[in-house]
Amino acid sequence: MEGVDFALLNTVTRPEVFEFEGISMVHYFTDNWEKVQNFQARPDDILVATYPKAGTTWVSYILDLLYFGNIADERQASMPIFMRVPFLESIFPGLPSGVDLVDNLPTTPRLIKTHLPVQLVPKSFWEQNCKVVYVARNAKDNAVSYFHFERMNKGQPEPGDWNNFLQNFMEGKKVFGPWYDHVCGYWEKKQTYSNLHYMFFEDMVEDSRCEVERLCSFLGLSTPLEERERITECTHFDKMKENKMTNYSTVPTMDFKISPFMRKGKVGDWKNHFTVAQNEQFDEHYKQRMQNTSLQFRTEI
Ligand code: A3P
Numbered sequence: 001m002e003g004v005d006f007a008l009l010n011t012v013t014r015p016e017v018f019e020f021e022g023i024s025m026v027h028y029f030t031d032n033w034e035k036v037q038n039f040q041a042r043p044d045d046i047l048v049a050t051y052p053k054a055g056t057t058w059v060s061y062i063l064d065l066l067y068f069g070n071i072a073d074e075r076q077a078s079m080p081i082f083m084r085v086p087f088l089e090s091i092f093p094g095l096p097s098g099v100d101l102v103d104n105l106p107t108t109p110r111l112i113k114t115h116l117p118v119q120l121v122p123k124s125f126w127e128q129n130c131k132v133v134y135v136a137r138n139a140k141d142n143a144v145s146y147f148h149f150e151r152m153n154k155g156q157p158e159p160g161d162w163n164n165f166l167q168n169f170m171e172g173k174k175v176f177g178p179w180y181d182h183v184c185g186y187w188e189k190k191q192t193y194s195n196l197h198y199m200f201f202e203d204m205v206e207d208s209r210c211e212v213e214r215l216c217s218f219l220g221l222s223t224p225l226e227e228r229e230r231i232t233e234c235t236h237f238d239k240m241k242e243n244k245m246t247n248y249s250t251v252p253t254m255d256f257k258i259s260p261f262m263r264k265g266k267v268g269d270w271k272n273h274f275t276v277a278q279n280e281q282f283d284e285h286y287k288q289r290m291q292n293t294s295l296q297f298r299t300e301i
Contacts, residue, residue, distance in 0.1 A: 023177030
């Protein structure tokens with residue numbers, strides 16, 4: 001992989017969490033802060049924003065195929081999705097920073113990934129009226145997915161055991177801050193910023209064809225039905241799990257023996273993790289945290 005120093009990337013160690021700009025963070029997402037905040041977006045940039053583990057890679061790959069799927073170059077076959085859709089605020093040893101990767105993208109539009117909560121998104125995205133695609137996932141499945149991700153990825157802090165993780169998740173102590181504020185923040189932004197498309201992981205699982213169509217209509221793309229069908233197929237969980245360019249198998253900080261990146265891709269897996277007591281406590285806390293929003297999630301389909 002061009003631009004990647006695997007030996008250096010292998011030196012990544014589990015970071016400590018600290019308070020930064022009002023949220024929990026680790027240094028891999030703050031060390032390049034000045035450049036991130038001063039990032040100059042272009043009007044045709046497309047920002048894919050999510051809370052971690054909400055379906056970022058899935059939607060990134062759909063977008064990549066919608067724009068560049070027909071380009072017959074090596075890109076699709078040799079460039080992993082995290083190089084094609086750079087993670088803006090990231091700065092890991094052995095990898096170019098997210099900002100540098102974006103600045104060197106040869107394609108237009110540039111597809112850019114962020115996990116930053118809405119208030120920390122570099123202001124040039126709003127000034128340039130960039131299109132923003134936000135993907136949200138119900139809190140319970142999102143927490144489960146995040147827990148397994150922290151277990152397998154040494155670029156993330158130690159998750160502790162499941163109960164410990166869940167308490168921290170509820171208290172908003174996970175990297176990128178509280179899930180509740182993240183999903184609600186973008187939901188509120190959408191009320192005044194019309195270039196934001198708010199999607200749900202659950203809708204994608206239920207009917208990805210329809211979600212691809214809705215994405216096209218938001219993006220102003222007239223992708224033919226046949227091509228949309230092909231993209232829907234290529235981005236199916238099983239296909240993405242097999243595809244080395246989308247399954248993160250090239251990243252040495254991740255240990256798939258502990259848990260694969262493409263883990264289950266389901267709605268409702270939380271039922272295999274939450275005890276009855278955890279579920280009751282979670283529901284009660286959720287009600288309080290989400291009482292002032294019209295945003296609704298499905299925890300099963
Ligand atoms: P699980 O851990 O529940 O399996 P992100 O890309 O934001 O890190 O999100 C990763 C989550 O999205 C993982 O969830 C992963 O399996 C799921 N995912 C990725 N691609 C998917 C697809 N094509 N269909 C269903 N789920 C997918």
